[in-house]
Amino acid sequence: MFKEIAHTKIYLQILEQIKENIIRGNLKSGDRLPSERQWAEQLGVSRATIREAIRALEMIGLVVCQQGEGNFIAENFEDTLTQPLTIMFWLSNGQLSEVQELRRALETEAAKLAAKKMTPERFASLxxxxxxIETETDETVRAELDKRFHYEIALASENRMIRNVLQSSATLIEALIKDIRIAILDDPDRGPVIDTQHRHILNALKAKEPLNAAFAMSQHMDLIDGFVAGLEIDEH
Amino acid sequence: MFKEIAHTKIYLQILEQIKENIIRGNLKSGDRLPSERQWAEQLGVSRATIREAIRALEMIGLVVCQQGEGNFIAENFEDTLTQPLTIMFWLSNGQLSEVQELRRALETEAAKLAAKKMTPERFASLxxxxxxIETETDETVRAELDKRFHYEIALASENRMIRNVLQSSATLIEALIKDIRIAILDDPDRGPVIDTQHRHILNALKAKEPLNAAFAMSQHMDLIDGFVAGLEIDEH
Structure with missing residues (x-):
């Protein structure tokens, strides 16, 4: 299954081998990887080298290390890009507005795709x-429901690439501005408009109108942009 | 500068420390990191642990290791997401259309932002x-110029988050379909339309009309979608 390798950037080679095995159908999500010792012997490299490669894969969320159980291909890639995206943000001296613009691009496309692919079951859930959201009075629960609403639309887009990048950018925004959803829902100017905007998005999804869904989502993002524009980033 | 740490996921702690130092302004792009030995002593962990952390950071493109020179914070993050995005794609049994939809979302938003921020210098370059592109006859050079056209628009968006995710998704598409740009430019139905579409985008950017720029880009992406829909992914 795994070939011997003889190059300098061994972790990149290991990555390449994992990828090849996935493409060929030998490895899939949730599968256990060879033990570090077994793998090192097979490849003719040191265990330390294998461990470095596995740590790197764990760091980007592709491999899950379970104490005493071994290493597994991850089953969920929603957080894979969060760490790299976050560090890229800090290293490039990023602005909150840049992450919000990225989120806007993805939320709008997700709404468009979700409208095309909407099913009665998904609509009922939304x-x-x-x-x-409209009847709830606890602000923390309302914020959770709001998050769920956007998440279900991302799911309904049936596009895992968009969904995962969207999740990572939303996670980054929430890390930069603690309780941002609660703050927007509580904002005296914006809070009361949110429920109506969610209904507009919902109606366009029900009617399976992609352009209207994208437009309704874009108006919703305008409102969030307005809020974000006045904020400073938390340093933790 | 760096504090001692005592936790299990040491590479995550190291990552956290690098991030903190960046936020506080102690570390920036291009800076050299402490030597592995020095850093291990400071943190009270083994050199192997430090090396694992650095490999992981190198893998996601945040740290550059220069043989004999030491480890540096990267200066360019355009490729940071390519590796994670690519592996996520293979592990989730991704479809080419999903990557193309991601690219569409970002190209369209980039065109909109670029129109808002267009300068005479940038317009002249575009x-x-x-x-x-219109006078060139060599298909490889034409494909390179096409790539450059899209890249300059991403630059003009002045959004590094969108630019980097866009670059990574474009790189992934090109890895999945070798010479995809040449193939589209050579397509008897689509090739002749490309130049006109580029002009439409250019005119909207010149007029600083964000919605028209987004619309023109979206029509351009429709044409590429049509091409991509008929393709199989290369396995290498």
């Missing part, structure tokens, strides 16, 4: 969330 | 590329 409608239930909208109903709950 | 116009020169458009002129060159």
């Amino acid at each position: 409608e239930k969330i909208c109903d709950a | 116009e020169k590329i458009c002129d060159a």
